[in-house]
Amino acid sequence: MKIFSAEQLYEADKTTLEKQEITSEALMERAGTKIFNWLQKRMQGAPVKFHIFCGIGNNGGDGLVVGRLLIEHGYNVHVYVVNCSDKRSKNFLINYDKIKNATKKWPSLMKGEDDFPQINPDDIIVDAIFGIGLNRCPSGWVKNLIQYLNRSQAFILAIDIPSGLSANAPLEDMEAVIKANHTLTFQTPKLSFFLPETGVFVSNFDVLDIGLDLEYLQKTEPLAQIISKAEAQRFYRTREKFGHKGTYGHTLIIAGSYGKIGAAVLASTAAFRIGAGMVTAFVPKCGYSILQSTVPEAMVLTDKEEEFLSEITYDFEPSAIGIGMGIGKNEATVSALEKLFKNNKTPFVIDADALNIISENRELLKSLPKNSVLTPHPGELKGLVGKWKNDYDKLEKVKKFSKKHGVVVIIKGAYTITVFNDKLYINSSGNPGMATAGSGDSLSGVVAGLLSQGYDALLAAVFGVYIHGRAGDIAAELMGYEATMASDIIGNLSEAYLDLFSKEEPQSEPMA
Ligand SMILES: NC(=O)C1=CN([C@@H]2O[C@H](COP(=O)(O)OP(=O)(O)OC[C@H]3O[C@@H](n4cnc5c(N)ncnc54)[C@H](O)[C@@H]3O)[C@@H](O)[C@H]2O)[C@@H](O)CC1
Ligand SMILES: [K+]
Secondary structure, three states: OEEOOHHHHHHHHHHHHHHHOOOHHHHHHHHHHHHHHHHHHHHOOOOOEEEEEEOOOHHHHHHHHHHHHHHHOOOEEEEEEEOOOOOOOHHHHHHHHHHHHHOOOOOEEEOOHHHOOOOOOOOEEEEEOOOOOOOOOOOHHHHHHHHHHHHOOOEEEEEOOOOOOOOOOOOOOHHHOOOEOEEEEEOOOOHHHHOHHHHOOEOOEEEEOOOOOHHHHHHOOOOEEEEOHHHHHHHOOOOOOOOOHHHHOEEEEEOOOOOOHHHHHHHHHHHHHOOOOEEEEEEOHHHHHHHHHHOOOOEEEEOOOOOOOOOOOOOOOOOEEEEOOOOOOOHHHHHHHHHHHOOOOOOEEEOHHHHHHHHHOHHHHHHOOOOOEEOOOHHHHHHHHOOOOOHHHHHHHHHHHHHHHOOEEEEOOOOOEEEEOOEEEEEOOOOHHHOOOOHHHHHHHHHHHHHHOOOOHHHHHHHHHHHHHHHHHHHHHHHOOOOOOHHHHHHOHHHHHHHHOOOOOOOOOOOO
């Protein structure tokens, strides 16, 4: 599924009106009806009280449509106009008149704090104050209203986007945003839903298809692409009937140091489970028996040093290398890395301490093999690209870094984002149970294992992140978030593969 900017959505809106020969009022009725249907399906006429707060733009207009439909269906509704300006939109005014014809209980006009209504914790708030037309930070009594609603303990349903949040611009005031329990967003989710600073206001969301022009949506280059099951199915490469272990490559995992040999175990196992034909682990001497006994399928090479890596030598041609997990930052390890990178054309996955070493020895960036996949968590990312002002600045910095060094960067997080040149791919699988030691090591093994099977760097990253997240989801379904460990994620890679082609419908909208 694609993510469009606010500007693109306005353009899509305009194109839709022209091509479908409908009025903007009709499109608003369609959008409001979608929201109403969603509510009706869940509420089934329940006598709960709805408080609908409408701004004076088209988001407010949507709120008025929803209010009218709820009233017409016998719900207990109170509509408020958050009268922050006299510049009401045309469709707001049309629907303002319509609601006045539908009920004797006209909307209350709010002009300040004195007009704040009493809200009980078991009421429902519909937030239609601001949509994607937000052009400045809410202030004064409107900001106070937002805070008042957030404190109410009532369930908040936001229309299109929680008021105060921009679709794709940085947040100026954390205190001036609706913290929605659920958001019903039109046509495509907005980029801000997926970024850590702004995503916290959008705990859950559903996308409502309001029938915007399909051709426009298909041909327009999006801000980002969401990767879900439908996309992952397309990325998957079938296993050949006459394939042999050589067909699926030989992954080299260079990982571990004294006390951190587990990182090598996890990455090697993950590389196998994702389908690598062969895996060799290169570890300090102290890791030899551990690897041989925990991953008997793997071959093991050891460094001359007992506890850390000092010189990386091997006598075969690996099809991919995963490096960095638990290797520490010993001086000898730094020069071993430098030598390895120079003139090496093997596809790389670079993780953890290897990233820290690069950050602290920036001349290494010059010898970074092109098309490497880097898998930093936020702390490691800061080391690579420097501090950022906000999430959008972060994305720009990572795009620049990716272009400059010709690498794929996987920004790990609640929604892991893969960046390649100017393109963003947002992963939809995964859960908080995956915030556990070794989860990153297993991802590196997954991506390295895919690279060795011939997936190109970007596909290995995007597909690997999805499958890894899906395995984490399946693990968490079985064991709960808290108990899920990295080995459970790896243990469920098989289920994640099987799930890819289970009969259930793909989640993506047809336009994706
Ligand atoms: N684009 C589309 O495809 C569709 C959009 N629709 C709705 O239209 C919305 C966008 O409508 P609008 O463009 O009218 O914008 P909004 O309804 O988001 O609000 C814009 C109005 O609020 C004012 N405003 C913005 N920030 C403010 C602030 N901080 N303090 C006080 N006033 C502020 C603006 O000057 C303007 O008058 C969408 O979010 C969606 O809900 C739907 O009706 C269906 C179709
Ligand atoms: K809203």
